[in-house]
Structure formats: structure tokens, C-alpha cells
Amino acid sequence: MIGGISQSPLFNSDVKAQGLQVSDENTADNDFPGFPTSGVFENNVKWNLNTSTGLLTIGGGTLTKFYDSEAKYDGGRLPNWPWSEFDGPGNYGELVKQVVITGPLNLEGSAPDTFLGNMPNLTQIVGMSNLETSKGTNFNYMFHGDSSLKVLDLSNIDMSAETEEANMLTLNYGGSDIKNNKISKLILGPAIMLGVKKYYDADLASPDGSDKWQSASDSTQVYTPQQLMALYSKDNPNHPTKVETWIPYTKASLNLQKTVEIHTGEKFDPSMAFISATDASGNKQSYQQVLANGLTVNLNRLDTTKAGQYVVEYSYLGRIGTVNVIVTNKPTPAPTPVNNGGEANNASTNTNSNNSAWNSTSSITTNQPAVPNYAAVQGSAVYATKGIYMYKNANFKKNQRIAKYPKAKRVNRPMFVVTGYARSASGTLRYKVRDVNHGKKSANKVGYITASRKYVVNVYYKTMPKNKKITVISKKGVHAYKNANLTGKAKTYKNGKHLRVKKIVKHNLTTRYQLSNGYYVTANKKLVIQGNY
Structure with a gap:
């Protein structure tokens, strides 16, 4: 008798018939004699339940069917898997607190049915990545x-x-x-x-x-x-x-820079990527407030001693964000020539190459003027309207070219993300960029390009069209969305479609056009053009 309920002598034979092996060792220390705490299923899939700690361990192998012994226990029955809760006195499911799947374990056919269910005190499952369920049906x-x-x-x-x-x-x-x-x-x-x-x-x-x-x-x-x-x-x-x-x-939010760039040997400061945040009630938070309220930053994959691209994960009140940290080697400083009196020589020369790609070389200066207002914002996208080159450093030299970008039609113009700024020896502004032309050999290359507005401009419009109309120029058309962050796709406009615009909306470092029907479309110049065309 167990708790006033007699044990059915059929249990062990029924369980064995289903492929579960039961021995005296499995049940000797069990609070519920006759109910196994370990065993072996079909294809040698082993399991063990420690009823003292609540740890259920399931091994690897293949299970092809749903386990159901149909064992009767004076009106109650053990449904499903032997560790699941049932209507008898054992209630194994209530004992399980943690599951560890050592795997790899294939669940095929009806095997997934109730496999990890009926355990109300289960707080953690370890090894879910060991499950293979592509052949599971139920x-x-x-x-x-x-x-x-x-x-x-x-x-x-x-x-x-x-x-x-x-x-x-x-x-x-x-x-x-x-x-x-x-x-x-x-x-x-x-x-x-x-x-x-x-x-x-x-x-x-x-x-x-x-x-x-x-x-x-x-x-x-x-x-x-x-x-x-x-x-x-x-x-x-x-x-x-x-x-x-x-x-x-939650109303909590976390907005981060997509890319941050540092040199080898420099310490990464997580605040460099922080843009803005709100708490669970929607109140704006400073970086220090976010830090105090539980911001965590995972730096485990970042190695600032080696050049490369790394992903850093931020977590705040359930919000998760990632930042690409690009670590580049420190540039070797060019020697500064001096005259006989020991003063810096400020003389400089500028030359342009004869082909269409802009190629400026210059000598060295000690003064660097401030970044002008027209310069693209760090993190924003730019594209080349004429042929240009990408260089290893800010002092453009022919033998330091990384990639060539010939002049192209508007929809095919090469695009870059501005990750920083630099000056040539003569003080000429350069953009430090990452190539984002997916599918091209140059994709993801990092280097320097000209910041001259004659050659490089913003990818996104910053103004309204004079006639409040735009034309779709993308061959694949453009999607219209219900929200400014381009979620909730509403419809697609084909190439050549004229659209009426009522306002331009900023979204992070990009812009959108809100149409007269309330939907939003991109303001990317490679996809749309102002006016009727």
C-alpha cells in the first residue's frame, strides 16, 4: 500500500513492454516503490531522476514515439513519460526542478508529445540545443x-x-x-x-x-x-x-550605435555606443541611470589586442541590443619635417589624378580644422556620386589603395557607413568608413575615402521635395509600412510609381517619408528620387 492506494502488479511488465527497463536498483531508494527513477528507452536512450535534488537527466539517442504505459494505479494512471506528473501518489512531475539533456537526442514522430511537460516546479532546462526535432510531428x-x-x-x-x-x-x-x-x-x-x-x-x-x-x-x-x-x-x-x-x-527602450571603432590596445568604453534609453515607465534615462538600473554589457567576445570585428551585447530591463566593435591597428604616425629653425613646416601641395577617381596627396601640417557642418554624421550612410578609391590611411597614396569604386548609376552607387573622421597631413577631411555593399568583393572593408561633397554625399534625403512628390526608382520597388521604423508592411509600390509625401521623419540616423495615406517609405536616394521621373 502507498498512501492508501495499492500498487498494480502490471506496472513493471507494462513499462517494459513500452521499452523502459526497470530493475530493483532503479526503485530501491524511491519514495514510491514500483515507480522507476531511472531506465533505458528504445535505442538506448537513458534517463535518471534524482528525487532528492529534483535533477532529471536525459541522455542521447533517438525516440520515435510518444511514451504512454497505460499502467493502472488503482484509478490513477501514469500517463506519458515516467517523469511526468500523474494522478497517482507519486507526482514525479512535481519533484523535477531541473532538466539536463546531455544529447544529442532525436525526437521523431509523436515523441515530442508531453516530453518536457507536466513539471510545475521545473525552473531550468539545460541542453535544449541538443534536441533534434525536425522529424517530430506531434x-x-x-x-x-x-x-x-x-x-x-x-x-x-x-x-x-x-x-x-x-x-x-x-x-x-x-x-x-x-x-x-x-x-x-x-x-x-x-x-x-x-x-x-x-x-x-x-x-x-x-x-x-x-x-x-x-x-x-x-x-x-x-x-x-x-x-x-x-x-x-x-x-x-x-x-x-x-x-x-x-x-x-514594457516601455523600456535601449538605443545604441550600430558600430563603434577603436584602435588596438585601447579600452572599450560601453558608453561610446549609448544613444538613449527609457525605463519601464517610459521615462528617459541617462547612461549613468541605465547603468545604475541594471545595464549589463557582455564583453566576453571582445579582444582589443587584435584587429577585427567583434559583437558586444547590451541588456537592459529585458531589452537586448548589439554593437559591432571594429578594432583596427594604430596608424603609424608620419614624421613631421622641421626647418632649420626647428619650427614645423606648414607648406603643402594638393594634386588631383587625371582619371575620374579623386586622388589627393598632400604634405604634412600640424593644425587640423574642425569637422565642418556639412560632414556626414558618424554612423550614418553615404554614397559616392563619382568614381573614388578607398585608402589604408588619410594620406592618400596610390600604393595604399584598398578598393576602387567607379562611377555608377544612382541605384548602383557604392555605399558606406561613416565610422569616424581623419585628417590628411595638410588637414583635408577624410571619412573613415566601412563598405556596406553586400555581395561585392569589397564588402566590409574598412578604410578612408574623401569627404568632398563633389564626390560623396548622404544616402538619405534630409529635405522635403519641392512638389511634395517622389518617384520609386528601385527595380524591385519599395515597401510601405505602418510605422516609421518600417515595421508592419502595408503594401509595395513598383518601380516608376509617383507618391505624394506629406512630411519627412527622422529615425535614428536615417529618414523616412510619410505618404499622404499615412504609410512610411524609405528616403534612401538609391531607392526613391524627389520629383516626378
Whole structure:
């Protein structure tokens, strides 16, 4: 007798028939004799539950079916996997606090069904990246009832063969009630497929403390659980194509520079990339306030002793942002010639090459004038209207050319992001840039180009067209969006379409045109042109 309920003698034979091996060692120290705390499934998949610590360990292998012993326990039954909660006195599911998947573990067919569900005290799952589910079809109840989970990482879960997933992510036992859980971070990958309902409407939980989910990387993306399910539906043509982290809706925001550049040996200061932030109530925050309120910066992948490009991750009140830190070698300073009296020689010469690419060389000066007002803002995009070269340093020399950019049609003009400024020896302004011409051999090269407005200008318009009209010049057309950050795609305008504009809107270091119908389109000069054409 266990708790007034007699044990069925059929349990061990039924379990063995399902492929689970049970021995006296497995049950000797168990509080519930006859119910295994370890065993081996088909294809030698081993598992072990430490009932004292709550640690469930699942090994690698392949499972091809949903486990259900149908073992009777005086009216109660052990449904599903042996570690899941059931209606008998054991309630193994309540004992599990942590799951470790040592993998790699393949879940095929109906095997994902309730595989990690019915564990209300589970707080952490380690090794989700070891799961391979591309051949899984039944994802019903996979995490159902795991109401204590705070973070669920499904970035590696592949549901491309899925046929049903009812209550996969309800996280509690309320059926249509999806509240009362502790989930505060949900990471979804591009192969997550939601929206196929079989039994209940509530297939996705609400986050802890809110009734809506919000993108950690884009605060404008806010969805109810049902809307987020629709976004990740197999039938949605705009299904996300990359891993996205979802958090409880908050007014907190974090805006960062996309790129920061430093020299080898210099210390990276996280405040260099900070633009602005707001707290959970939407109040503006300074960098010092953000720091005091829990900003974390992950510098583990940054090595300032070696030239290269590194990613630094910022996290603040659930918001996540990344900054590309470009570390370049320190330029060797050119020697400063002096005259017989020991004073600096300020004489200089400027020459232009005869071909269409601007090629200036000059001697050295000690004075550097300030950056003029017309100069492109650091972090913004520029393109070349005439042929130019990229050079290794600010003193342009033919033997230091990195890349050549011939004059091109407007829609094909080479584009760069300004990462800093430099001066030639004579004080001529140069842009330090990164090549962003994707698909070209020169892509991602870093160097110096001319800052002359005769050769290089801003990519984005800064003014309204005189007749308040623009023309689409992109061969592929341009998309119109509901929001200024170009989210919520509304429609597409084909090449040659004339659009009426009512105002220009700034967005970070770019601009958008708001159309007369309220939608927003890019103000990129490679995609649209002012006036009727």
C-alpha cells in the first residue's frame, strides 16, 4: 500500500513492454516503490531522476514515439513519460526542478508529445540545443504545466514536420487560462510553427506580469499571445526568419550605435555606443541611470589586442541590443619635417589624378580644422556620386589603395557607413568608413575615402521635395509600412510609381517619408528620387 492506494502488479511488465527497463536498483531508494527513477528507452536512450535534488537527466539517442504505459494505479494512471506528473501518489512531475539533456537526442514522430511537460516546479532546462526535432510531428503538451519556468529557449526547435501542437506552450493546467506562470523570456527560432489547434484556444502563455509579448530587439513589435501565435503560424508568409527573443511588454527602450571603432590596445568604453534609453515607465534615462538600473554589457567576445570585428551585447530591463566593435591597428604616425629653425613646416601641395577617381596627396601640417557642418554624421550612410578609391590611411597614396569604386548609376552607387573622421597631413577631411555593399568583393572593408561633397554625399534625403512628390526608382520597388521604423508592411509600390509625401521623419540616423495615406517609405536616394521621373 502507498498512501492508501495499492500498487498494480502490471506496472513493471507494462513499462517494459513500452521499452523502459526497470530493475530493483532503479526503485530501491524511491519514495514510491514500483515507480522507476531511472531506465533505458528504445535505442538506448537513458534517463535518471534524482528525487532528492529534483535533477532529471536525459541522455542521447533517438525516440520515435510518444511514451504512454497505460499502467493502472488503482484509478490513477501514469500517463506519458515516467517523469511526468500523474494522478497517482507519486507526482514525479512535481519533484523535477531541473532538466539536463546531455544529447544529442532525436525526437521523431509523436515523441515530442508531453516530453518536457507536466513539471510545475521545473525552473531550468539545460541542453535544449541538443534536441533534434525536425522529424517530430506531434508537439502537443510539450511544455504544458511548466508554470515555474522563467526562460524557455526554443531557438533550436524545428517544427517543420509538425501536424499538431495543442497546448504546447500553455505552461499551466488551466486549459483556456494562460496566466499564473513565471515565464519572462521566450526565445523562438525560425522553425517554430504555432497555430495548429486541436483542443483548446490557449496554446501560448502570457508572459509574467503582462498580457502581451514584446520583441527584445525592437520595442515596436508588441503582440498578444494569440497574435504571436499567428506571427509564427506555418501559414504566415511573413513568418520570422531569424531567432528572436520575446519578453513581457514594457516601455523600456535601449538605443545604441550600430558600430563603434577603436584602435588596438585601447579600452572599450560601453558608453561610446549609448544613444538613449527609457525605463519601464517610459521615462528617459541617462547612461549613468541605465547603468545604475541594471545595464549589463557582455564583453566576453571582445579582444582589443587584435584587429577585427567583434559583437558586444547590451541588456537592459529585458531589452537586448548589439554593437559591432571594429578594432583596427594604430596608424603609424608620419614624421613631421622641421626647418632649420626647428619650427614645423606648414607648406603643402594638393594634386588631383587625371582619371575620374579623386586622388589627393598632400604634405604634412600640424593644425587640423574642425569637422565642418556639412560632414556626414558618424554612423550614418553615404554614397559616392563619382568614381573614388578607398585608402589604408588619410594620406592618400596610390600604393595604399584598398578598393576602387567607379562611377555608377544612382541605384548602383557604392555605399558606406561613416565610422569616424581623419585628417590628411595638410588637414583635408577624410571619412573613415566601412563598405556596406553586400555581395561585392569589397564588402566590409574598412578604410578612408574623401569627404568632398563633389564626390560623396548622404544616402538619405534630409529635405522635403519641392512638389511634395517622389518617384520609386528601385527595380524591385519599395515597401510601405505602418510605422516609421518600417515595421508592419502595408503594401509595395513598383518601380516608376509617383507618391505624394506629406512630411519627412527622422529615425535614428536615417529618414523616412510619410505618404499622404499615412504609410512610411524609405528616403534612401538609391531607392526613391524627389520629383516626378
